[in-house]
Amino acid sequence: MSRLIINELTKKYYNKIALRNVSLNFEQGKIYGLLGPNGSGKTTLMKVVAGLHKQTSGHVLINDQDLSYKTKTYVSYMPTENYLYPSFKVVDILKFYKDMYKDFRYEYALDLLNSINVKLDYKISNLSSGETAKLKTVIALSRDADIYLLDEPLNGVDVLARDTIMDIITKSYGENKIIIISTHLVSEIEKLLDTVVFLKEGAVELFCDAEELRQERQMSVEGIYKEVFGND
Amino acid sequence: MISLIKYEFIRKYKLASMILITMLALNLFLLTKGAGGSMSFLVVSLLALFVFYLADIIKMYSDDLNKKTGYMLFMTPNSGYKIISSKLLTAVIEGFALLLVYFIFILINGTYIIISTGNEIDYSQIIKAVDNLLSGSLGFNLGHVLVFLLAALAFLIAFITTVYTAMTIRKSIFSEIKFGGLFSFIIFLLINWLLSFLSSKFYDIITPYYNTVDTISGTGRVSAGGLAMILLPMIAVLIIQAVALTGISGYLLEKKINL
Amino acid sequence: MEFNNNIPIYLQVMERIKQDIVSGKLKPGEKMPSSRDYSYELGINFNTVARVYKELENEKILFTKRGLGTFITESKEQIEDLRYAMAKNLIATFVEGMEQLGYSKKDMIKFIEIQYNNIERIE
Structure with missing residues (x-):
């Protein structure tokens, strides 16, 4: 049973507040869209859940456990930055994941990489931004984790690669998994989402079922997003 | 922990082998200058290895803390204690490895110096010296x-x-x-x-x-x-x-x- | 399938399945893809498809055989009812639109009589 509960989470930096009293309850079997412009706190929220940043106050419970290195077992985080060792080949990255994570499905990753035409002997530093984005998504989703955090998976990626990435995400859906996708490219991804979370200046502006939202407001999630955040 | 250490070395083996090859090339070049060249190599390489070692062990940790590639390590389900201990062990093992490398260079150049100054390598002398050392007479x-x-x-x-x-x-x-x-x-x-x-x-x-x-x-x-x-x-x-x-x-x- | 994100996606998928049944593209008794496969095929959320199947089951248009999957109703009567309901919906929209343009019932019928053969059919 996968569960992620965020309770009154606040993250302050020296000169700004990145998260203000965020409380969210994520259920398994759903894909969540974490939506907001740059600087709204999406990345910070993910980094706290992934255990890379420490919160200033509040609690995060993953499968009923407080955050620690142990909860990293349940969380597969895909940072938006290119975090892969540049001197490694694709195959070395796969081996690293296999050695580090018990839940890494090596064969599954091989199949996916094969289907998107990323070769194992490519060097990370020579990959195009689209190839890097696809590889990062494949790696994150090849872990058989409970919670997936994908930070801006479509950022800086051409239209074809976007489709591929969304295909990989739909393929990886599971009824006992929580998938959280952060993005500011709402129109591309909204049909994948069950629930949307709007983050505005670090606070939760909206937490709602996507279909209900369309029904009530007779508008796309993107339309509502533009209403809330303007056209940026 | 072994996995962590293993990947520390996988990450640095390219740089390390480049340094070694450069040293080897420099050594071969200086050997052509005779015994004096060999001597100066031993001095320079000791200094170079020491600087490289110091820079490398600092960089090994600082990169993981300050660069995005550090996520690779810090996302893994290893405790902070395990991560810092594996860094430390890696640094110690690397130190020994470099010491061994330098020792080999001493052997090679030492032999060369003895030969090029016209002396035969007298193994009995060496054994005697070691024996002296062991018996504590020095x-x-x-x-x-x-x-x-x-x-x-x-x-x-x-x-x-x-x-x-x-x-x-x-x-x-x-x-x-x-x-x-x-x-x-x-x-x-x-x-x-x-x-x-x-x-x-x-x-x-x-x-x-x-x-x-x-x-x-x-x-x-x-x-x-x-x-x-x-x-x-x-x-x-x-x-x-x-x-x-x-x-x-x-x-x-x-x-x-x-x- | 292209979606209009302004309308709930499950409604659009339901509509499309209904149309395919009435037009005969989907045959009575035919097996539907699993929710998982269908969501992958359409590139939409799994739960949206699950909801579509559930709603269509409630409307007796689909039915589930335990362990075998989801199937289209075999009842001709059910499909006729569906065709009737969809036609009724269309005509309601049509009438409302025409009335807004100022057509009376008589004019509408006359308009159809005259225009029927000239209308460009959208494929």
């Missing part, structure tokens, strides 16, 4: 060497943990402050000042008791055991220091880190 023996090595190792470990702790503190408690490198260095100096203050207090306490211990043997020489006794408080302090600092680093990585 005033010290392998025991002394071992004690020195142990002290050096303790010093090295304490040094590395101090450096790493300084970087961890800056990346956790002071993660917002700019000029991170400089700031880490200031923290490093502060830790050193604090540690020397604490250890001097410790020495003050034990000195009266310690002075009563007789370490000079009848011959007027310090035996290996005696040397060990003399260095024991220092080694103990260094080890306690290393353990405490590793604990602090591990705790901070676990509880306070902002990558």
Whole structure:
């Protein structure tokens, strides 16, 4: 049973507040869209859940456990930055994941990489931004984790690669998994989402079922997003 | 832990092999200049290896704390204690490996120097020298060497943990402050000042008791055991220091880190 | 399938399945893809498809055989009812639109009589 509960989470930096009293309850079997412009706190929220940043106050419970290195077992985080060792080949990255994570499905990753035409002997530093984005998504989703955090998976990626990435995400859906996708490219991804979370200046502006939202407001999630955040 | 150490070395083997190849090329070049070249190589390479080692062990940790590639390591379900310990072990193993490399260079160049100065390599002389060393007729023996090595190792470990702790503190408690490198260095100096203050207090306490211990043997020489006794408080302090600092680093990585 | 994000996606998928049944593209008794496969095929959320199947089951247009999957109703009557309901919906929209343009019932019928053969059919 996968569960992620965020309770009154606040993250302050020296000169700004990145998260203000965020409380969210994520259920398994759903894909969540974490939506907001740059600087709204999406990345910070993910980094706290992934255990890379420490919160200033509040609690995060993953499968009923407080955050620690142990909860990293349940969380597969895909940072938006290119975090892969540049001197490694694709195959070395796969081996690293296999050695580090018990839940890494090596064969599954091989199949996916094969289907998107990323070769194992490519060097990370020579990959195009689209190839890097696809590889990062494949790696994150090849872990058989409970919670997936994908930070801006479509950022800086051409239209074809976007489709591929969304295909990989739909393929990886599971009824006992929580998938959280952060993005500011709402129109591309909204049909994948069950629930949307709007983050505005670090606070939760909206937490709602996507279909209900369309029904009530007779508008796309993107339309509502533009209403809330303007056209940026 | 073994996996962590394994990948530390996989990540640096390319750079390390490049350095070794460069050294080898330089050595071959200097060999053509005769024995003097060989001698100067031994001096230069010792310095180069030492600088490389120092830079590399600092970079190994600093990159993971400050660059995005550090996520690779810090996302893995390993505790902060495990991560810092594996870094430390990697640094120690790397130190030994480089020492071994330098030793091999000494052997090669030493042989060359002897040959090029027209002398035959007299193995019986070498064996005799070693024998002298072992029997202690030179005033010290392998025991002394071992004690020195142990002290050096303790010093090295304490040094590395101090450096790493300084970087961890800056990346956790002071993660917002700019000029991170400089700031880490200031923290490093502060830790050193604090540690020397604490250890001097410790020495003050034990000195009266310690002075009563007789370490000079009848011959007027310090035996290996005696040397060990003399260095024991220092080694103990260094080890306690290393353990405490590793604990602090591990705790901070676990509880306070902002990558 | 292209979606209009302004309308709930499950409604659009339901509509499309209904149309395919009435037009004969989907045959009575035919097996539907699993929710998982269908969501992958359409590139939409799994739960959206699950909801579509559930709603269509409630409307007796689909039915589930335990362990075998989801199937289209075999009842001709059910499909006729569906066709009737969809036609009724269309005509309601049509009438409302025409009335807004100022057509009376008589004019509408006349308009259809005249225009029926000239209208360009959208494929």
